[in-house]
Amino acid sequence: MLPNRFDLVVSAQPDVTVVTVTGELDMTTCPYVTRATDDLTLKGQILALDLSALTYMDSSGLNVLLTLRNRAHAEDGVLHLCGVPRQALRVLDLTGTRNLFTLRPCLTP
Secondary structure (H helix, E strand, C coil): CCCCCEEEEEEECCCEEEEEEEEEECCCCHHHHHHHHHCCCCCCCEEEEEEEEEEEECHHHHHHHHHHHHHHHHCCCEEEEECCCHHHHHHHHHCCCHHHCEEECCCCC
């Protein structure tokens, strides 16, 4: 059962898999994202994380994003962060990691 104020939807299409995260991405909810993405094949694929409904992200959430980015690169895939809210952008800026990600305003890969 997912925690209150959190939802996760995975939608696989031929060349892109969209993972939509709603609510808070923190130490309580990160394991759900990890489990949902562990079995995804990233080779030659785009993994688009739709974060437009994200309300909060802490260092645990940043760790999940960095782990997915590193995995995508290792598997010759691509990670796009879509609709990243201001608060999450601030976390990326404060940690100097914003330039490691491909940011998209919407889900168009």
